[in-house]
Amino acid sequence: MVDDLDVELVVVRHGITAWNLARRYQGQRDIPLLLPDAEEGLLLLRKALAGERFDAIYTSDLQRCRQTLEWIQAARPDTPLNLEPRLRELDFGEYEGKVYDELKDLPHYRAWIDSAGELQIPGGESAAELRSRLDAWLFDMAASVQRHGYRKVLAVTHGGVIRELRRRFETIGFWEGGVHQAQGRRWWLTHHGMNDKGGWLCRCSSAVPEPANERL
Template sequence: MATDLSVELVAVRHGITAWNLERRYQGQQDIPLLFPDAEAGLLALREALADERFDAIYASDLQRCQQTLAWAQAVKEGVPLALEPRLRELDFGEYEGKVYDELKHLPHYRAWIDSVGELQIPGGESAAQLRERLDAWLHELAMNAQQDGHRKILAVTHGGVIRELRRRFETIHFWDGTVVQAQGRRWQLIYHTDEQGKGEWQCSFSSAVPALANAMP
């Protein structure tokens, strides 16, 4: 018998790091937040989430996401928290720690840019590999939500992950899916399971986190 599961997913990007300001590819390097630069964004995120109660929280296991989650103060007593390697940033391989000017003349870098991120980065991942691990995470999220009654879920993750989720749920171009540090997106999702047991996510609504000042009520 076909069934549907309704879930609200809030995904936020970690706060500012030194490598963000230097415009270096961070990827899966375990770079901490930069203070005091990160503080204003983190406080705004805390305020935006202050009145929200989540049924489950997932977070990348890299420290910049752990620090962001601690500042957001979203973890309440009894709410399960999972540190999730599948929510890590795209592995930028040989590009990690480098800036555009160090890479722009390399043929494989130009080819990667021209492929809209689809090619595999030398020593790193392709967009397809990122999608594969996100598919696995989203399937597990659905299974946990069905089993434990999770209806509102927070994910603290990275810019490339949110960009990929926006492409999936909002059907926008990959390069248009950027969110700045300590901000994110809110999606109202339906997980539809057909009679053969195959599940598929569909998005009915999306908005910015924190909410835009000029957004309609």
């Protein structure tokens, strides 16, 4: 693959769901957006992205992400749209549908918390498995950037995915990488062949939507 591919990658989290409000682990359960509660955040995100033109869009195939994409109106008729299962949330296995108080006294849950999400979740994924599928997606995205000349890409995904991408590109800790619903990150990336970041290096990043004080 050719080196020195530059792309602006905008990655946003889906809007609020009923399980978000109840603080339940959603994982890969196909939970829809909670409307009208989600509308405020979605409309702010739509405004933040208004006028931007994306060369390609990727979205998790779960409906809360597909609904978010519809709400923010970022797709144009000629924009390639890819439903991407590799952008699904971490598989929370036995934790899905449960809240902290139901799990806090379980030894395997305490061990998972203490490992900063690295351990295998019973019946679910480990952080390494999530990173592996994100590596595969980033590799394929690099091939598409090279083949089609993409310069700006949008991805609609989940909080755990964005947390892992922030660990990769911003070199921050697991607990610092969270983003709220209908928010995300913008990364300016360069592909430098195969390296310890899976080929992609981040030149700079910012919040989406930008905080008001960053627009002054």
